[in-house]
Each structure stands twice: as structure tokens, then as C-alpha cells.
Amino acid sequence: MEAGMLRSLVEVQSRAPGHPPTPDEAVRPLTAPAKAVQRTYPGAPHNVDSVELERMPGQEEAGSGAVTTPRQREDLEMSRPPTPDPALDAVEARESVWHPFMNRFRLLAVYYNVGYAVVSLIFVGQAIGFVVAAVLLHVLRAKLGRARLLGLGQVLMTCAYIPLVATAPFALVVVSFFFVGFGIAINVAMGNVFCGALQNGTFMLGLLHGSYGIGGTTGPLIATALVTAAGALWSRYYILTLGIGVATLALSLWAFWGFEKEQSQAAREREAQQDGPLLVGMATALKLRIVLLGAIFIFAYQGAEVSISGWVVSFLINARGGDPSTVGYVSAGFWAGITLGRFCLSGPAQRIGEKVFVYGLVVGAMAFQVLVWRVPNMVGNAVAVSIVGLLLGPVYPCAAAVFMRGMPRRDALSGIGTISACGSLGGAVAPFITGLLAQAVGTYVLHPIVIALFVVMLLCWYGIPAERKRTE
Numbered sequence: 001m002e003a004g005m006l007r008s009l010v011e012v013q014s015r016a017p018g019h020p021p022t023p024d025e026a027v028r029p030l031t032a033p034a035k036a037v038q039r040t041y042p043g044a045p046h047n048v049d050s051v052e053l054e055r056m057p058g059q060e061e062a063g064s065g066a067v068t069t070p071r072q073r074e075d076l077e078m079s080r081p082p083t084p085d086p087a088l089d090a091v092e093a094r095e096s097v098w099h100p101f102m103n104r105f106r107l108l109a110v111y112y113n114v115g116y117a118v119v120s121l122i123f124v125g126q127a128i129g130f131v132v133a134a135v136l137l138h139v140l141r142a143k144l145g146r147a148r149l150l151g152l153g154q155v156l157m158t159c160a161y162i163p164l165v166a167t168a169p170f171a172l173v174v175v176s177f178f179f180v181g182f183g184i185a186i187n188v189a190m191g192n193v194f195c196g197a198l199q200n201g202t203f204m205l206g207l208l209h210g211s212y213g214i215g216g217t218t219g220p221l222i223a224t225a226l227v228t229a230a231g232a233l234w235s236r237y238y239i240l241t242l243g244i245g246v247a248t249l250a251l252s253l254w255a256f257w258g259f260e261k262e263q264s265q266a267a268r269e270r271e272a273q274q275d276g277p278l279l280v281g282m283a284t285a286l287k288l289r290i291v292l293l294g295a296i297f298i299f300a301y302q303g304a305e306v307s308i309s310g311w312v313v314s315f316l317i318n319a320r321g322g323d324p325s326t327v328g329y330v331s332a333g334f335w336a337g338i339t340l341g342r343f344c345l346s347g348p349a350q351r352i353g354e355k356v357f358v359y360g361l362v363v364g365a366m367a368f369q370v371l372v373w374r375v376p377n378m379v380g381n382a383v384a385v386s387i388v389g390l391l392l393g394p395v396y397p398c399a400a401a402v403f404m405r406g407m408p409r410r411d412a413l414s415g416i417g418t419i420s421a422c423g424s425l426g427g428a429v430a431p432f433i434t435g436l437l438a439q440a441v442g443t444y445v446l447h448p449i450v451i452a453l454f455v456v457m458l459l460c461w462y463g464i465p466a467e468r469k470r471t472e
Contacts, residue, residue: 373448430453
């Protein structure tokens with residue numbers, strides 16, 4: 001979500017009124033140029049001689065008593081071509097990056113002047129942070145415990161927001177998102193294991209990931225308002241996330257400080273069995289069929305989710321002619337749908353059965369994604385995007401519940417950590433490929449990529465082994 005948020009922020013900022021176009025926009029054939037309107041009309045005389053009819057001898061000029069002299073063809077005034085009306089033919093010169101001179105510095109101050117492909121590197125940086133966290137998760141938990149490990153994740157995320165607030169060079173922003181991904185991976189893995197082990201685990205996971213959706217909903221609303229209404233620099237949005245990071249750091253340390261002391265002896269022994277060399281836990285987990293298929297499933301899911309949230313704004317601006325000052329709210333509608341789906345549909349999914357429920361959700365999301373692609377209507381597209389979010393919302397908590405019930409408890413942390421890391425990798429690879437293709441052929445490529453990822457999800461879900469209900 002963080003990488004997608006930055007991507008949407010940069011898009012809205014760069015398309016806001018008064019913002020100079022970037023060089024790659026000047027060469028990228030995203031929208032058709034306006035048609036030129038001819039100044040002449042069919043059937044109208046075009047020769048110079050017919051500009052003005054000759055007056056008959058003795059004809060008086062209207063409003064005066066003077067007698068006009070007939071104009072001759074040889075007169076200089078008659079032989080001169082007509083002067084175009086400046087009020088009609090004048091074309092207002094548009095500013096460019098290079099003129100006036102200060103525009104290049106104004107552009108540097110508000111935008112990194114990078115194309116779709118380069119800005120997609122933020123997804124890659126975040127994914128690498130997820131993978132590294134998955135490798136180190138067991139060792140860090142054994143050394144630090146839950147409270148300190150969660151605190152470490154929050155500290156890294158909070159410090160990573162500082163370069164974003166300061167509008168640091170783009171390379172440093174990519175590095176910052178590595179630490180953002182590292183911190184998010186810790187939170188996701190620890191949160192999934194904790195909530196999935198509680199009673200009504202699917203519903204609890206829905207609440208956990210629904211709170212994630214609240215941030216995804218309110219974030220674009222606040223960010224779009226800051227950029228378009230308040231005229232603030234896009235990086236000022238991250239002052240808010242910096243403050244939230246400080247608050248969640250204190251809350252994590254306080255809530256989990258005595259967690260290990262409250263665990264039973266059996267639980268402590270199970271966790272001790274998981275400790276070992278860095279890559280052993282991940283390698284062991286990937287040998288389980290449910291972990292392997294689950295990793296591919298979540299890879300495709302987060303690839304589709306982040307691609308939609310990160311690129312739908314660009315698609316609506318370029319392909320549908322959307323207004324940058326308002327189209328940013330479509331991303332908020334998508335995350336509102338995800339939030340509502342996780343809060344309201346996770347409970348029914350647990351009663352009906354997560355396996356069957358997910359089939360219907362994915363097929364429905366695919367159908368509405370096709371509508372966004374094929375129906376050229378801004379309002380209809382915005383509604384369809386929100387419904388896609390509503391249907392995708394319960395998929396992650398339902399899948400996480402199925403995965404945790406299908407793997408041994410001793411492999412739960414390493415399995416969920418591996419699946420989460422692959423999910424973040426999908427959340428980087430799919431948007432990055434979308435950015436590369438959007439740079440080359442246009443942002444419509446978002447839809448076939450997302451639909452293909454939905455098909456991968458259905459195939460993996462079909463291959464997941466039948467659940468075995470625990471009795472303990």
C-alpha cells in the first residue's frame with residue numbers, strides 16, 4: 001500500500017493544474033492530440049480577388065456623404081493577401097520544462113522527473129525488504145522476542161519516512177522503501193500468526209487486515225486533498241505516517257512486552273523448535289505443498305491488489321480523460337471496498353466455508369475488472385473499481401486462515417513469513433512490469449495483467465489440499 005500510495009501521489013501531483021509536464025510525458029502517446037479546425041469552409045471563395053466586392057460608381061459609403069471611388073484590381077490594397085485576425089488565429093504558447101528558465105528548478109522541487117518504469121523501483125525496494133525480513137524473522141524473534149521485534153519493525157518504518165518527508169533524492173527513497181517493506185513484513189507475519197491462532201481466526205484476520213484497509217482508504221483521501229486542495233507538496237503527506245509510526249511503536253512495545261511470560265510451556269517449546277539457521281526455516285516451509293501454492297496465490301493476489309491501487313489513477317487520467325483533482329479518490333474507493341469486504345464478509349466466509357467463498361470472490365472481481373477495462377465511462381469505472389476492492393477484501397484473511405489450518409504449528413511462523421514475503425514480491429513485480437509496459441504502450445495494460453493474475457489465483461486455489469480440521 002505504501003508504494004502504491006507514493007505512486008498515486010506522484011501521478012496526481014504531476015497532473016495537477018499548473019504543474020509542468022515531464023519530458024517523458026511529452027513523448028509518450030497516452031492521449032490523442034486535439035484536432036485542428038480549419039479557418040476556411042467548404043463552398044466559400046478562397047481567392048484574394050473575392051475578399052471584397054467592388055462598389056459601383058457613384059455608390060455612397062454608409063453613414064457619410066462622400067462618394068467612393070471604385071477600387072481597381074491593380075491597387076496595392078487589393079493585391080495584398082488578407083491579414084488573419086489575431087483574436088481568432090493566435091495560439092497561446094505553453095510553458096515547458098526548459099522555458100521559463102526557473103521551471104526546471106520548480107519541477108525538481110515538486111517531482112522527481114522520472115517515468116513509470118523508474119518510479120516502479122519503489123515496489124522493488126519494498127519487496128526486497130519483505131524477502132530479507134522473511135529470512136531473518138526466526139533469528140530476530142528468538143533474539144529479541146515479540147515486543148522488541150515489533151518495536152524494531154516500527155522503528156525502521158518510522159525512520160524510513162524521514163527521507164520521504166524531506167523529499168530526498170529518488171535513490172534514497174527507494175532505499176527507504178526497503179526498510180518500510182522490512183517493517184511491514186514483521187508486522188504482517190507476527191499479526192497473522194497471533195490472530196490466526198485465536199478463536200474465530202478468519203474473522204480476527206479480517207479485522208486485522210481490515211484495519212490495513214482503513215489506512216488504504218483514508219490515505220488517498222488525505223493525500224489528494226493535500227495536493228489538490230491545499231496545494232501542499234506531496235511529501236508532506238508522510239508527516240502523518242511518521243506520527244502514526246511513533247504512536248504504533250509505543251503501542252506495540254506496551255501490548256506485547258509480557259507476551260512470552262504468558263505463553264504456556266508447550267507454546268514456548270514449539271517456538272524453540274523453529275529457531276535455527278537463517279534459510280532453514282524458509283526452505284523447510286517451501287517443501288510443504290500448501291506453503292508453495294499459498295506463496296504463489298498470495299504473490300498473484302498482492303500483485304493484482306497493488307497494481308490496481310497503484311495504476312488505476314494513471315489509467316483513468318490517460319485513457320478516460322479523468323480530472324487529476326478528483327480521480328485520485330477512486331483509489332480511496334478501491335481501498336474502502338477492501339476494508340468493507342474484510343470487516344463484513346470475513347465472518348460469513350468462515351460460516352460458509354473459505355474454500356468455496358474465495359472462488360466466488362475471485363470470479364466476481366475478474367468480471368468487474370473486465371467492466372473497468374471495456375466500458376469507457378468514468379462513473380461506471382469508479383464504481384466497478386470499488387466493487388473489485390469489496391470482493392478482493394476477504395480473500396487475504398480467508399486464504400491466511402486456510403493456510404494456517406493446513407500447516408503444522410511448528411511451521412506456522414516460517415510458513416506465513418514465507419507466504420508474506422512472496423506476496424510482497426508479487427506486489428513489486430506486477431506493478432513494476434505494469435510500469436514498464438505502460439511506459440511503452442499505455443496504461444490499459446493494467447487490466448490484462450490483473451486478469452491473468454486472477455486466473456493464477458484460481459489455479460493455485462484449486463490445487464490447495466483439502467483442509468483437515470484441528471480438534472485441539
